[in-house]
Amino acid sequence: MMRAPNQDRNSSGSKVGILLQRSFSTVVLLGLLAAALWWNSEAGYYGLVCVFCILSAWEWRHMLRRSRKASQPNLSFLFGAAYPVVLSLACCMTKFRETAPTQETPFLIPFPLLLALAAPVLLVIVSFIREMKNPVVGSRALRSVGTTLLSFIYPGWLFAFSILALHLAYMKEGSVHPAVVMCVLWVILVTKMADIFAYVSGFLLGGRLFSRKLIPHISPKKTWEGILGSWVLTNAAAIGLIFPMFGVSVLSMPQILVLVGCISFIFLLSVYGDLAGSLVKRSLDVKDSGALLPGIGGIFDLIDSPSFTVPFLWFLLAFIG
Template identity: 30%
Template sequence: MTPNRLVFLRRFGSTVVLWSVALWIILSGHELGFHFLIGTLAMLGLWEYYTMLDHKKLPNFKIIGLICGFVFMVGSFYYFSHVGPVHSYDFEVATLLFFLLVVFARQMFQHTRDISPLETMAYTLFGLFYVIWMFGFVTKIVYVLPRDDTGHVTGHLYVLFLILVTKFSDMGAYLTGSLIGKHLMVPHISPKKTWEGFFGALAFSVGGACGMVALMPRQLSYFHQKDAVILGLVLGLAAIIGDLAESIIKRSCDVKDSGHLLPGIGGALDLIDSILFTAPLLFFYLRFVLDVS
């Protein structure tokens, strides 16, 4: 078996197993299971981010960052599920301020000079914003949609839409780039990304979005085919940027993958890197374009 085929089989197997579990949890509509899934992926992603910094010997407050991330995720779940989205935004702003205060307070006990204190705080806070805050928009999507008549959440189906469209983009880029990719896109960031893969990603994401809206018109009642085309393009582009953004971080830290949790894929951060960018855009589309609140 060729190395490329072996990598593909490992990646395919990991993807099938992981997303089978994830989709089962999402489709069940069980809030605690969903919270556990999102929280686990977020915390693993944050751990991997700080581990990459350690590999490059870049200063950071890993433990402080992980504690802050845990507080944000648990608090966000509680406020959005029990208090509601409107008042939960105040909690989010307060928590972000808490991040700044805690990291600055921690730095006061470090006897360092030059630029090291600024670097330590910047690396620590960036991880919290990049992983925890951005991935937290998945939770917001669940609760920004009104509950049904029985009190069950409906936003989990829009998270399903988000994940499938994002992964269609990733799959389109991988398949198209592997089959016909010749023109390199940004070789200084990712030597395998091609322009053929870029347009393949957009085509797959638009097709996936339109297909989901056509198959689930009642469950995705806020979306029409026009929205599907727009979101397919927007989320597809954001997924590409998200993948390249993590590539910048990995290249800066001299690592190939963020971790070794998933054979053929890498770590949790490799799995959610695109969703970090697509989730906020879908949330703001729901809020500001479709006026969901």
């Protein structure tokens, strides 16, 4: 079936417009990151993450109320807004130290990590208690508690692991460790580059090599050409960022191969994180979580993929630290 010429032009123009909007939003976000790096303080880094998490929690509340799905949107927003702030305060007050276990304290868990583990547990308990006042109607109570917990964990609680990762940059006297900050920033940039390059590659090559879409029932616009093209471009750009961000002058072939493996792992998590966001929105019958970022949507749409990659960075930093 042939398309009318004006339809093709409208479709192409729409894609170009979205690409320009995404580029503008990306420049604004990069400006915020640059400002935080220029300030180079705990307050700046933690504050930026808190703003993203709080706005994402607010968008979750709006999506849940609009969809009328079984949930407790006000409770999840309360936890989603308070948690990153309390976590930031805990990190500021208790600098991370490598403390050897003793007989009195054989297992020592840093307070910020303990807080991170306790938050979703407390939310489950409170949401169950609140749900007990309602009559039992099928599986509504279970869906309400599950959705409330999900709206707190994804992406806000997961993305807040960037606070815990940055916390590792402040050793003993609280002096900043630039390499750790650069690691966190590099992972976030690689994650978002995967999203942007997937859109650009899909825009330029989508449908020319493969007739089948990636996962059309979740994200109809994602193509195999976009994913493959993004993987190549993301690897090239991510390796290129290593030189200015970490002061590296040369990379050996084994180092490049290790980097390609790490970047590919981040890329894979990024794709699934973005698809998870699409799955949530499709389940709630909404197109975008918000309209704060032209071409992107809301803050939820911005941090959905980094919420899959940042926690793994924290595990790596904590393990090798």
